[in-house]
Amino acid sequence: MRIAFMGSPDFAVPALRALHAAGHEVACVYAQPPRPAGRGQRETPCPVHRAALDLGLPVRTPARVRRDAAEHAAFAALGLDVAVVAAYGLILPRPMLDAPRRGCLNIHASLLPRWRGAAPIQAAILAGDAESGITIMRMEEGLDTGPMLLKEAVPIGPRTTTPELHDALSAIGARLVLRALAEDPPAVPQPEAGVTYAGKIAKEDGRLDWSQPALALDRRVRALNPWPGTFFQAGAETIRVLAAEVAEGAGPPGTVLDAAPRIACGEGALRLLRLQRPGRAPMAAADVLRGFALPAGAVVG
Structure with a gap:
């Protein structure tokens, strides 16, 4: 044909x-x-x-x-x-x-x-x-x-x-x-x-809104990687989230609950598994946090 x-x-x-x-x-x-x-x-x-x-x-x-x-x-x-x-x-x-x-x-x-x-x-x-x-x-x-x-x-x-x-x-x-x-x-x-x-995806769609349920944010991480990628603001740095999972936990949205790290969401918590700092290689979240402070009680945006 x-x-x-x-x-x-x-x-x-x-x-x-x-x-x-x-x-x-x-x-x-x-x-x-x-x-x-x-x-x-x-x-x-x-x-x-x-x-x-x-x-x-x-x-x-x-x-x-x-x-x-x-x-x-x-x-x-x-x-x-x-x-x-x-x-x-x-x-x-x-x-x-x-x-x-x-x-x-x-x-x-x-x-x-x-x-x-x-x-x-x-x-x-x-x-x-x-x-x-x-x-x-x-x-x-x-x-x-x-x-x-x-x-x-x-x-x-x-x-x-x-x-x-x-x-x-x-x-x-x-x-x-x-x-x-x-x-x-x-x-x-x-x-x-x-x-x-299904509308076009924009870069800003990757920003994690911690007021949403953890289940919705987990889906966003899985849906928007590799592009535009999902991210949050920790102080002056924009941290990319490459993998995460839903976890138990509660607190004001965006609050770091522990060193896992778990971040409180509008419902439940999100455990961060793999992250990337600006100009750095992707790493397991635990390895990233050895050189970057994200203490319990801190609030991310």
Whole structure:
């Protein structure tokens, strides 16, 4: 089958590789343009771009496509059977959605209609959902509103982190989109009930609000690492929290209860397991506190 693949981050790479390995003719790969990265701020291709180059596939990196008639014409000229989209990062306009013979299929990292939008993996963990999954849907102009072709669920455990769920869903998406292309299952409209939205994650979302229950903060630590990461203020330093767990304890929110250390929350306490000080390597919390005072009774922000 002659396809275009449209994706940008690590999440999309297994699907691209699976489509190529299955013998589909990948006419073109679309990815976000290279952007400055690293200490030297050198222009760096995104993961899908790099994977496409490794596979010897042609790559296009338009900065925008919504109102670019030339890009619409170039896409239509590919003569596609289908386009597969996975976390591409640009909204496709009607001329591009309609160009492939079988339309555009999206690999979405949630069980639609729950968690439409930009950050469904993080949203599912933050909400305490018991499961997440992959939905293969046929794209429309609306935000993740298209009819569904296939779904597969995966449980979210009490210690599941975003990287773990990300990798599991990425592998499922690669497998499921191959099935969708091979089987061409009937499209089922999304139910109107149960729609939720997962907005973009901002850096400030990582600040721990100690007035919240410890369970909510534990979910936040698991959901927002590695990016933007969770953090709190201890004196003049911003301390990153890389791992934590719910613990027993009570006190004014933000109060250090002991050297474990446990921090009092709006309900219960949070035991800090792994921390990182500015300019230092990540370490076990006990090792960090050997060189940084966080005494019982201190209040963190």
